[in-house]
Amino acid sequence: MKFGFDIDDTLINLREHAFTIYNKKLGKNVPLEVFKKLKRVEIHEPFGLTDQQGSKMWKDSLEEIYYTDCPPFPDAIETLQELNRQGHEIYYITARPKEHGVRTKEWLKQRGFPIKDEHFYYGMEDHEKAKIIRELKLDYFVDDKPAILNTLSEDTVKVLMKDQSYNRHVKDIPRIIHWKELIEILTKEN
Numbered sequence: 001m002k003f004g005f006d007i008d009d010t011l012i013n014l015r016e017h018a019f020t021i022y023n024k025k026l027g028k029n030v031p032l033e034v035f036k037k038l039k040r041v042e043i044h045e046p047f048g049l050t051d052q053q054g055s056k057m058w059k060d061s062l063e064e065i066y067y068t069d070c071p072p073f074p075d076a077i078e079t080l081q082e083l084n085r086q087g088h089e090i091y092y093i094t095a096r097p098k099e100h101g102v103r104t105k106e107w108l109k110q111r112g113f114p115i116k117d118e119h120f121y122y123g124m125e126d127h128e129k130a131k132i133i134r135e136l137k138l139d140y141f142v143d144d145k146p147a148i149l150n151t152l153s154e155d156t157v158k159v160l161m162k163d164q165s166y167n168r169h170v171k172d173i174p175r176i177i178h179w180k181e182l183i184e185i186l187t188k189e190n
């Protein structure tokens with residue numbers, strides 16, 4: 001089968017990593033409990049930043065957020081390696097900007113994610129992901145953003161949502177809380 005994965009906040013814990021960086025850079029100590037209750041993707045509000053300031057902070061910190069030691073979610077690498085061993089095709093579809101595509105791919109490879117160069121897509125807007133997912137005729141696609149998954153609801157691709165505090169209001173898409181669950185879901189469905 002063909003599996004597609006979003007990267008940020010689906011396979012790796014990027015926002016939490018960025019939250020830690022913000023605390024350090026801004027000399028604050030906003031507890032992780034606050035982060036875990038955020039109802040939106042953006043993380044700047046608990047630091048007292050406006051949306052505009054938050055957007056600038058994100059852009060100014062991007063190098064550090066992307067390329068330091070952002071942890072993959074537990075068992076994300078192992079699960080994708082297992083799918084790869086089983087002979088499935090694995091695709092990555094990320095909205096990370098074009099100029100970060102190649103470095104992001106290398107960063108993920110170094111961490112052990114199984115990646116074929118031609119199966120790595122980047123630099124599209126969120127709403128453009130659906131087009132690529134359709135063209136690839138994926139069997140499964142996993143993302144953390146409900147809007148992306150909702151645009152695929154009429155398609156044959158089976159969508160799964162990586163659980164996050166800002167997507168818990170969505171009840172009609174199966175969710176992955178821990179990555180080990182993916183193999184269990186597949187065993188049940190196939």
Ligand SMILES: [Mg+2]
Nearest residue numbers: 006008009144
């Ligand atoms: Mg994401």
